[in-house]
Amino acid sequence: MNSLPPKPKDKVHTGTGHRARLRERLLHGANDALLDHELIEYLLMLAIPRRDTKPLAKRLIDEFGGLAGVLSAPSDSLLAVKGMGKTSAAALKIAQLSALRLIQEPVKEQPILSGWAALLDYLRADMAHLTIERVRVLFLNSKNMLIRDEHIGDGSVDQAAIYTRQVIKRALDLGAVSLILVHNHPSGNPSPSKQDIAITREIAEAGRRLGISVHDHVIIGKEGHVSLRSKGLI
Known part of the structure; x- marks a missing residue:
């Protein structure tokens, strides 16, 4: 046979x-x-x-x-x-x-705002090529040192849910005094949408009432990144 x-x-x-x-x-x-x-x-x-x-x-x-x-x-x-x-x-x-892990080390060892370039390198390496939209929040202490880098949710190809109550509650639980919002655009174009701007302002306002500052919202894409703070959108 x-x-x-x-x-x-x-x-x-x-x-x-x-x-x-x-x-x-x-x-x-x-x-x-x-x-x-x-x-x-x-x-x-x-x-x-x-x-x-x-x-x-x-x-x-x-x-x-x-x-x-x-x-x-x-x-x-x-x-x-x-x-x-x-x-x-x-x-x-x-x-x-x-x-x-290698490029994350400088992010952990110095204040986030003085190591901005290292932070962007880390975020681009981790998120720029994702095929779904992912949301994370960097929670900081009074010296702007990272307390927690937390992944809080994934969305579809074109959107991810960011819940104001969830973000502010987690900041309070961790004793954070400030935070940085981060998410990616799988399309590659990091330009903020109207929804991105609206939810950032909503979280910033809710945090302000409780003494929690939103330093920035960074959007990552294959084509680069956008800081809503540098665009004057916060």
């Missing part, structure tokens, strides 16, 4: 020389020693040691539009790509988490 033909898959890897060259470039080269798809390839190689991971790396780059898109992609989306499994998805997510 003839057996069924094997399902198509990425070919078994036999190019140990190629992997050795990647490793040497990684260990001894500059920051740009590896191309974006080679970075993904090397991460996948560690998770799938017996397979040629270059085709899968290029497939992921094409699917998510680049390195940042791959690392920021939700686990479910990664697993939906042909050739990906839980181990390979976890390899990509640990790389993303490590990068975020």
Whole structure:
């Protein structure tokens, strides 16, 4: 009896020389020693040691539009790509988490308002490539040090709910004296909507009555960021 033909898959890897060259470039080269798809390839190689991971790396780059898109992609989306499994998805997510922890350190170690550039770098890395709208609030103490960076909700592709009562109550619970609102626009365009402006002013007014200041509302997108404070909208 003839057996069924094997399902198509990425070919078994036999190019140990190629992997050795990647490793040497990684260990001894500059920051740009590896191309974006080679970075993904090397991460996948560690998770799938017996397979040629270059085709899968290029497939992921094409699917998510680049390195940042791959690392920021939700686990479910990664697993939906042909050739990906839980181990390979976890390899990509640990790389993303490590990068975020690295750039988060300056945010934790100095007053937020004096480390604004570091904060924006962190927020862009974490939120610019999300495919859903996410809302977070940075709660600060009297020295403008970060008490808590809290994810308070997700929305659809074009909107996320920010509840004034929820934000102010959480600030009171944490003993925060000020806060910064942050959300992303999956469209890539960070320009504020009328709703963004209205809810910011509503939260600012509610906080003012209780001695809680809203320093800013920052909107993040692939095309950049917008500060409602710098636009004179708060």
